[in-house]
Amino acid sequence: xxxxxxxxxxxxxxxxxxxxxxxxxxxxxxxxxxxxxxxxxxxxxxxxxxxxxxxxxxxxxxxxxxxxxxxxxxxxxxxxxxxxxxxxxxxxxxxxxxxxxxxxxxxxxxxxxxxxxxxxxxxxxxxxxxxxxxxxxxxxxxxxxxxx
Amino acid sequence: xxxxxxxxxxxxxxxxxxxxxxxxxxxxxxxxxxxxxxxxxxxxxxxxxxxxxxxxxxxxxxxxxxxxxxxxxxxxxxxxxxxxxxxxxxxxxxxxxxxxxxxxxxxxxxxxxxxxxxxxxxxxxxxxxxxxxxxxxxxxxxxxxxxxxxxxxxxxxxxxxxxxxxxxxxxxxxxxxxxxxxxxxxxxxxxxxxxxxxxxxxxxxxxxxxxxxxxxxxxxxxxxxxxxxxx
Numbered sequence: 145x146x147x148x149x150x151x152x153x154x155x156x157x158x159x160x161x162x163x164x165x166x167x168x169x170x171x172x173x174x175x176x177x178x179x180x181x182x183x184x185x186x187x188x189x190x191x192x193x194x195x196x197x198x199x200x201x202x203x204x205x206x207x208x209x210x211x212x213x214x215x216x217x218x219x220x221x222x223x224x225x226x227x228x229x230x231x232x233x234x235x236x237x238x239x240x241x242x243x244x245x246x247x248x249x250x251x252x253x254x255x256x257x258x259x260x261x262x263x264x265x266x267x268x269x270x271x272x273x274x275x276x277x278x279x280x281x282x283x284x285x286x287x288x289x290x291x292x
Numbered sequence: 293x294x295x296x297x298x299x300x301x302x303x304x305x306x307x308x309x310x311x312x313x314x315x316x317x318x319x320x321x322x323x324x325x326x327x328x329x330x331x332x333x334x335x336x337x338x339x340x341x342x343x344x345x346x347x348x349x350x351x352x353x354x355x356x357x358x359x360x361x362x363x364x365x366x367x368x369x370x371x372x373x374x375x376x377x378x379x380x381x382x383x384x385x386x387x388x389x390x391x392x393x394x395x396x397x398x399x400x401x402x403x404x405x406x407x408x409x410x411x412x413x414x415x416x417x418x419x420x421x422x423x424x425x426x427x428x429x430x431x432x433x434x435x436x437x438x439x440x441x442x443x444x445x446x447x448x449x450x451x452x453x454x455x456x457x458x459x460x461x462x463x464x465x466x467x468x469x470x471x472x473x474x475x476x477x478x479x480x481x482x483x484x485x486x487x488x489x490x491x492x493x494x495x496x497x498x499x500x501x502x503x504x505x506x507x508x509x510x511x512x513x514x515x516x517x518x519x520x521x522x523x
Contacts, residue, residue, distance in 0.1 A: 200520030
């Protein structure tokens with residue numbers, strides 16, 4: 145059987161990635177991690193309409209996205225994958241973007257802060273609604289003869 | 293026409309990893325990989341909802357979230373990131389070993405991955421116990437000492453730490469499950485089981501899971517540990 149370092153005939157269909165590609169990617173990921181931490185320590189100034197905080201956050205997320213892209217493209221093998229694989233990999237992140245559109249609910253309308261109570265403090269509980277009788281809550285609107 | 297398509301018969305070679313329902317090995321590999329990615333998409337949904345919750349509440353309580361995040365240890369978080377990135381590299385080397393049918397390479401690099409995962413969990417253990425000691429676990433026993441949460445509002449702090457423990461905890465559970473799956477994979481390789489020796493794709497599928505775990509941490513780390521000061 146295949147005792148040599150090169151695989152048997154069934155394995156010529158896939159592409160064995162050279163170790164150096166993986167090493168380069170790992171080094172890139174490590175450098176990006178160092179940049180992320182260094183950038184976080186610096187309070188960057190604002191740009192145009194964006195505050196400094198937003199700039200810092202965008203840079204951190206941007207670097208994280210690049211790292212993620214490297215992991216997906218190289219480590220997860222999507223670079224050498226079929227088109228279907230690429231579509232599937234993209235699908236998750238399309239969904240991710242879509243669900244963030246829920247935030248539109250919060251940006252487009254104001255909402256009241258719900259009343260809450262202090263856990264552990266007895267008197268802070270919300271008052272109960274007055275208890276109504278069964279007949280009060282369920283009036284007989286259909287003229288049903290009530291069996292006594 | 294025959295009801296059963298024989299297709300490109302491989303002569304029932306028992307060592308061939310090609311199953312009869314597939315035309316060729318590329319189609320089989322693609323099916324396996326797309327299947328694994330389908331599972332990973334569901335995992336994206338799982339974590340995605342939590343990231344959405346984090347986004348909403350951080351946006352609503354920017355100052356307090358920043359104050360709470362100062363209680364987190366960036367050094368430990370950074371080491372964890374480094375460890376997971378290296379474990380991703382180790383996994384990819386193990387998969388390469390599987391492709392070349394080199395058992396020792398697979399077992400060696402998977403052992404490195406396991407060591408990295410264990411290191412990650414141990415560091416997490418120290419982080420968590422420190423938090424428990426400071427009574428930062430949300431619930432009735434949450435600290436009433438504002439200094440413990442960096443001066444933030446106590447109710448908002450419970451929100452922050454609920455998200456912190458929820459998201460990093462869920463991620464930690466995924467790391468643990470990954471360790472268990474790797475153990476099973478290592479045993480199969482050690483025993484020379486045909487299912488993993490003849491076909492590298494099962495090993496690659498487990499590798500994909502681990503890379504996903506790494507991806508989640510790549511986002512968790514800057515969001516929780518490297519929060520910029522709101523101003």
